[in-house]
Amino acid sequence: MSVVTRAWAETMRRLQRECNSFQQPGSSKSISHKFAVAGVHLGYCRPADAQAILAAVPGVFALEPSTVANEPAVLTLSPALNRDSPAARTAAVMGVMQALRRSNTMEALAGWRDELFAVAPEYGGPVYFEIERAAASLLGVSQFGTHLNGYVRTGASGNPAQDLKMWVSRRSLTKPTWPGKLDNLCAGGLPSGMSPHENMRKECSEEASVPAELSGRCVAVGTVSYTSELSRGIFPECQFVYDLELPESFQPVSADGEVGEFYLWDVPTILHSISTPEFKPNCALVFLDFFIRHGILTPDSTPLYPELVSGLHYSGPLARD
Structure with a gap:
């Protein structure tokens, strides 16, 4: 495919580095505080964010000297909260984040969701507390989605680049993050207490009106992971990826207003589009992963193929050490 040139591959590698910006030279990683609860490392917090958090409600958070030479102090909870229950920690942290929200000084909290994410050292690990989704980036804790x-099979040539079309959505202009950007057919953050498959089916219903008998056929195919640093904070993210073959008769309809438009595009159109600023960056990587897994991008046809494959999977969503 003519679109897959050396220049295209280099653009996609730049996009991967952008998604993993916290691990790149020039990020705030070296000056950020590790965030820990009861001695367990859970995230990172930038110095200015840490000062705001400490001042918002005194006595909830604290700084402790790092046990590693020349590292910034560790942001943690008060000794009493470190010994307390997850529910008590959730309430105390929520009080701090609500105070910061009222102050209208933290960009991240402008997109308050009233949705809780679990805070754990790894996926499926013990939950140390729950946090408002919009506030998770202030403590740099792992987020999952x-x-x-x-996709729709429109041909039978045996060449997936010719036989497949894929649904692309455009995010509503009222979305608090990445408004108007191109996106996957359905996507969403993983709320506390919900399984990935259950959440995927929920998003299918809400964002695209995919009938339950169709969404139940979605197949878990892997993950895409990275740690971004944006103006809103630090985002160690792991996205659980699902594939779903849809009939040609299916037409998505937004049920919750979070999608502005849907497009059914051929492979070359999407390959071009994911290399442009029109796409939400992590969603572009999910499409890239699809094209690699389905043999649309191969070592024979794709410059920088090994780098593009490895750039979809960094060392865990937090990549702590």
């Missing part, structure tokens, strides 16, 4: 590749 689910993304769906919805």
